[in-house]
Amino acid sequence: MHTNLEFPELLQLIDERSTAFRAAIAAAPDLDVPVPSCPGWTLADLARHIGEGRHAWAATIAAGPDTATKSTEKGTPAPQERDALLAWLATATQAMLDALREAGPERGSWAWWRRSQSPRTCGAVARHQLQEIAVHTYDAQLALGDPQPLPAPVALDGVEDFQFTCCATTAAWPHQPAVVDYHATEGRSWRLSLSADGARVTRLSAPTAGADVSATGPASDLVLFCYGRLGPDAVKIDGDTRIFDQLIAWDPGA
Structure with a gap:
């Protein structure tokens, strides 16, 4: 847990x-x-x-x-x-x-x-x-x-903080609805659901089917990818990579 x-x-x-x-x-x-x-x-x-x-x-x-x-x-x-x-x-x-x-x-x-x-x-x-x-x-x-690399406890908390604080919003997602998963190789996963209702994050107990695109890697690499310090080649990406391009370009406001 x-x-x-x-x-x-x-x-x-x-x-x-x-x-x-x-x-x-x-x-x-x-x-x-x-x-x-x-x-x-x-x-x-x-x-x-x-x-x-x-x-x-x-x-x-x-x-x-x-x-x-x-x-x-x-x-x-x-x-x-x-x-x-x-x-x-x-x-x-x-x-x-x-x-x-x-x-x-x-x-x-x-x-x-x-x-x-x-x-x-x-x-x-x-x-x-x-x-x-x-x-x-x-x-x-x-x-x-x-x-x-970021220390493991910092990095694991960092992936979740980035999702809950920086990605989650009630602002409408301006593209087709999408599901983005993040999998830390240390054993934690998160799902970001994007729609006209906004962006909502949930914790996953295990990797689950249904994502349009996912990023997998050590938590430190995921944090640094999220903050633009590492490129997509630093993590394993499966699915529609255009969604990450849309996420990076999106500015929903605070």
């Missing part, structure tokens, strides 16, 4: 992935190294994005469940000197973790996913923030030429 990561596990894994991100920044020969998976960005740009984003989420969570917009708080400007930048990143991450811990998983929070299947709670924010730092840690490692 599948169970989601518990809130304390999410916070611990955010901390671990943030540490791995800082380790990549610390190991870089230069902060002007370009990040191939974030066109136009250098490692310095990526680090600034991470730090400012954690400060903004810390302030948003602290503002409480009734806030109508995400905070524009960015903290102090990102330092240019590497050691100071690393300390700034650690402070930003700790501020977000402290805000999440104080609020608890059940408290409401502003979130951009108004029409998804994910709740607008601090627990759901923590879940998605884990994926944010995990994928950007991969980006930083890729810039150094040594990308590492």
Whole structure:
């Protein structure tokens, strides 16, 4: 039986992935190294994005469940000197973790996913923030030429979070109805049903017939495929590949 990561596990894994991100920044020969998976960005740009984003989420969570917009708080400007930048990143991450811990998983929070299947709670924010730092840690490692797979617990939760948070919506699917399955080789599967009623996700107890197209691979590869870090050749695709092209091009709004 599948169970989601518990809130304390999410916070611990955010901390671990943030540490791995800082380790990549610390190991870089230069902060002007370009990040191939974030066109136009250098490692310095990526680090600034991470730090400012954690400060903004810390302030948003602290503002409480009734806030109508995400905070524009960015903290102090990102330092240019590497050691100071690393300390700034650690402070930003700790501020977000402290805000999440104080609020608890059940408290409401502003979130951009108004029409998804994910709740607008601090627990759901923590879940998605884990994926944010995990994928950007991969980006930083890729810039150094040594990308590492996402840890299995992070990746398995990441496939589901992407489906429930980023894909599920009540916005009408503008094409022919379709069924898309995702199969992680670690033994978990999900089904995305697309129709005029929107996009809805269900967990599958086992691979099941009826999909128009499916993607199969290790959970890390599925997450990185979903976020556009890996191409379709990185996973095994069966069925009508045009549906993935339609999904990638679709912008249903949050």
